Amino acid sequence: MPPTTVSPPWSYTLQLPHDPRAPGIARATLRAVLATYGLAELAPTAELLAAEMLNNAHCHTEGPYALRLRHSSPKGIRVAVWDSSPQIPPGFGQPGGPPAPVAAADAESGRGLHLVQACADAWGAYALGGTPATHGGKLLWAECGRG
Numbered sequence: 001m002p003p004t005t006v007s008p009p010w011s012y013t014l015q016l017p018h019d020p021r022a023p024g025i026a027r028a029t030l031r032a033v034l035a036t037y038g039l040a041e042l043a044p045t046a047e048l049l050a051a052e053m054l055n056n057a058h059c060h061t062e063g064p065y066a067l068r069l070r071h072s073s074p075k076g077i078r079v080a081v082w083d084s085s086p087q088i089p090p091g092f093g094q095p096g097g098p099p100a101p102v103a104a105a106d107a108e109s110g111r112g113l114h115l116v117q118a119c120a121d122a123w124g125a126y127a128l129g130g131t132p133a134t135h136g137g138k139l140l141w142a143e144c145g146r147g
Helices: 022-036 040-060 112-119
Strands: 011-016 065-073 076-083 122-128 137-145
Touching: 011 022, 022 040, 022 065, 040 065, 040 076, 040 112, 040 137, 065 137, 112 137
Parallel strands: none
Antiparallel strands: 011 065, 065 076, 076 137, 122 137
């Protein structure tokens, strides 16, 4: 019988300052983590999910934010972004809930979370108790996996 390989659960959290370079650093970290765990084929989708949620945190909050990656199954990962604002974007709170508002055709923003909802296998958000000093805020998350 071939040896059994057990992959222990893993998660990584990258704390990010409110700096315009932070989302790029987070995406590079995501690619490195996925390559390390043999999940590089998930990188394009995971990076899109992360990029949209990181951009949302950077553009709509003034404080720090964080990227969290963890395995959600042997074939998938959860990408999550924490920020200090407890306000969940409209339409992102509950899968199956009211859809996010549709951006005007000529708008330069407002489509990112629609992309997350369209590309993720599962997604959601929740407000966290506390204050920004005690890590309150919210967490947006999305999962993607191998077919």
